[in-house]
Amino acid sequence: MHEASIAESLIELAEKHLREGNHSAVSSVTVRIGRLSGVMPDALLFAFEALKGGTPLEGATLLIDVIPQGGMCKGCEKEFSFDGPYISECPLCGGAEFSVTRGRELEMTEMEVA
Amino acid sequence: MNIKVVSRILEANDRLAEDNRKIFRDSNVYVINLMSAPGAGKTTLLERTVSGLSGKKKIGVIEGDIATDSDAQRIAALGVPVVQINTGGACHLDANMIREALSGLPLKDMELLFIENVGNLVCPAEFDIGENEKVMILSVTEGDDKPLKYPLMFERASALVINKIDLLPFVDASVQKIREDSLRLNPGMRIFEASAKTGSGLQPWFEWLNQKGK
Numbered sequence: 458m459h460e461a462s463i464a465e466s467l468i469e470l471a472e473k474h475l476r477e478g479n480h481s482a483v484s485s486v487t488v489r490i491g492r493l494s495g496v497m498p499d500a501l502l503f504a505f506e507a508l509k510g511g512t513p514l515e516g517a518t519l520l521i522d523v524i525p526q527g528g529m530c531k532g533c534e535k536e537f538s539f540d541g542p543y544i545s546e547c548p549l550c551g552g553a554e555f556s557v558t559r560g561r562e563l564e565m566t567e568m569e570v571a
Numbered sequence: 572m573n574i575k576v577v578s579r580i581l582e583a584n585d586r587l588a589e590d591n592r593k594i595f596r597d598s599n600v601y602v603i604n605l606m607s608a609p610g611a612g613k614t615t616l617l618e619r620t621v622s623g624l625s626g627k628k629k630i631g632v633i634e635g636d637i638a639t640d641s642d643a644q645r646i647a648a649l650g651v652p653v654v655q656i657n658t659g660g661a662c663h664l665d666a667n668m669i670r671e672a673l674s675g676l677p678l679k680d681m682e683l684l685f686i687e688n689v690g691n692l693v694c695p696a697e698f699d700i701g702e703n704e705k706v707m708i709l710s711v712t713e714g715d716d717k718p719l720k721y722p723l724m725f726e727r728a729s730a731l732v733i734n735k736i737d738l739l740p741f742v743d744a745s746v747q748k749i750r751e752d753s754l755r756l757n758p759g760m761r762i763f764e765a766s767a768k769t770g771s772g773l774q775p776w777f778e779w780l781n782q783k784g785k
Contacts, residue, residue, distance in 0.1 A: 459694035495723040542722035
């Protein structure tokens with residue numbers, strides 16, 4: 458449900474970048490949403506479509522890059538991917554010291570403007 | 572033309588949250604963002620906490636609900652400053668709502684501010700409101716599968732109060748499983764077991780809070 462607030466923030470953020478760059482129209486906005494971010498891409502898309510009317514983003518398409526979960530192990534020093542909400546050990550070497558490096562993204566990355 | 576604009580989607584909220592944090596720091600107020608599902612016992616725990624820290628900490632409360640001021644009335648009856656925010660449908664509090672509520676609170680006369688978020692195990696975790704710590708409540712009646720089903724909030728909270736332990740004989744929840752799964756998601760999490768209704772188990776919680784801001 459908080460996707461509506463996130464879509465609202467995204468539209469405001471895009472408007473700010475449009476103003477700062479003196480752009481008049483925008484045809485697409487691209488965001489990166491990590492699978493661990495708690496945001497559902499479909500719900501964000503729905504909210505964006507519902508809220509963009511009457512804003513400079515009225516004609517814009519929202520493009521969502523879904524970022525899968527990933528981590529970096531301190532033991533074997535390799536990068537790995539994983540599914541699900543959490544892991545308790547490195548899936549490659551079983552080590553307990555690792556950091557989650559991908560999957561928490563909630564950011565705007567680019568816009569196609571005129 | 573393609574322009575790169577890498578920025579956090581919630582940057583406007585995060586900026587306001589930093590402003591709030593500065594206001595709290597300048598007023599020497601320690602802030603706890605209290606989150607849980609609806610009915611987990613946030614307001615009852617706050618009532619107990621206001622009494623338990625009476626004479627030790629000067630407390631203030633911001634109540635967040637979609638509608639009604641019944642929670643604020645319960646807190647006001649205890650004689651501490653309280654402001655009710657009605658989100659009018661929004662499923663969480665954001666930094667701007669807190670900023671507006673601050674004008675109604677005597678920050679200079681407070682040491683500990685509790686912000687009771689809207690009852691919801693998902694959305695409030697995403698929004699920084701300028702707190703020092705996020706604390707969550709899980710009541711045993713909700714079931715012991717909740718940490719793994721709603722991992723984000725468990726990852727972000729620094730402490731967990733397992734509430735309604737007086738009801739354990741009547742439910743199938745395992746406190747051991749809640750503990751293990753919570754610590755798997757968040758190894759540094761401080762965990763309390765209590766009943767806000769009967770008051771049992773609350774002493775460690777009071778002592779933990781009493782150290783805050785010192």
